Amino acid sequence: MRRLMNIAPGRGGGLLLALLPFALIAFLYVAGSAERRVANPDDKLLPPVAEMAAAVKRVALEPDRRTGDYVLWTDTAASLQRLALGLGIATASGLIFGLAIGLLPLAGATLAPLVGVLSMIPPMAVLPILFIVFGLGEVSKVVLIVIGVTPFLIRDLALSVSNLPAEQLVKAQTLGASSWQVAIRVVLPQIMPRLIEAVRLSIGPAFLFLISAEAIAAESGLGYRIFLLRRYLAMDTILPYVAWITLLAFVFDWALARLSRRAFAFAYVTERR
């Protein structure tokens, strides 16, 4: 009998195994929904798939009677704009500060303890402050994402810079490189894969902060909508919204992984298959 750790599924088998849990969840949902409907025709907790499809059609394809907006798309656009701004600013500052802290001992001595302390502030605890300072508009939501994600990115990148072999940095200097040249030609290309990896890991927290901020004060957005519909127990819309948010996050994650493998193939040669 071969050891369990040595038994790997084939290509088709792998796909089948991956789909199995999804199919199981779908089956349990459909069965549970049907059962509840039998017991109570007005059940709102587990709406059948047909009702969810109708709800999706209503929010995605028909203009809202009051505003004339296609609700799903305006919500998605509003949320994604906040998310992109927040993650973009966080990524840029994470890269710049992380690189500086990891490469320059002076920057590290000055900023690393500060970042260490800042990263311990629970971002949700400063949300009231953000609302007070920046108002209830877009800025406070973007800033919450930035505050929530940036310290992690800075620390992660500073760590990956300091993990570069000292030999490489010395070698670059013997080739006549200045600090700046080492940063852009030796360090930057080698930490880019890690940056993308860190941003991938940040997508989850970024959505968390986005939806929290939208739930508390917003006029549109995916988080705003599901918290609004909660009042009406409108599970037929909330569930598709959650699925949609999950799909968006999954697609970003997948796209970033693809990008990293394409652009920085050298970084993936040693990994275990």
Add this chain to the structure above:
Amino acid sequence: MSSSIAFRDVAVEYGSQIVLERLNLTITPGSFVALVGPSGAGKSTLLRMILGQEQPTRGQVLLDGQPMVAEPGPDRGVVFQRYSVFPHLTVLGNVLLGFEFAASRFTARLFGGARKAAIVESEKLIAEVGLAEHRDKYPHQLSGGMQQRLAIAQAIAKKPKVLLLDEPFGALDPGTRAQMHELIRFLWKDCGMTVVMVTHDIKEAFALGTRLIALDKQRRDPQAPERFGAVITYDLDLTRDSAVPVMGFKPLPPAQSQGAQA
């Protein structure tokens, strides 16, 4: 072009641990110095001082009579045992990098005609170390020996006056090692630089060096092994027209055998 290197009463201490002491050494331009000694005897420390990566606790290191600049620079090339090449650049990119650093302060990239000229120059170096058909491969696609050849090509691209080798062939198989010896001997004569090589392989040291320097601890305190540093125990001239040994030929202290048993 080559440089002379001089150590004047150099000592290196890490906290209470003394690594090297009473180090006086003058390396003449164009010589090939092989540094041998047991692990922890300060061979690499000595090399890192020439590199400018480390500073002596006491004493002075002089390059051509001038105090050593306290950081690595293009006048001193280096090949380490590992991590000497950049994994994110191709063979050509690795060699080209030195030219790009020199030509463009801000972008560190070359374009157009200047790039073409630098590529021609780099290709000549790549051919010289026998990697011509691998110029577009990444380091992870090369064998250990080929990576070290690339590291050497990269180091000599800047025409350094001093080339420092830190156990450069330690991880290679014997056949590859013999090829590398031929290559480094040729390049040393061709470029006329001063070479300082740290090695664990005594045969290698005798085969390549014009001078062999052995570092070891001469005094030992069994209660506090860190209190005495290594000194030069052998200094042999290996050029053909000189008598071997020349100076400092002393038997190893008896403590040596105890250390080996422990």
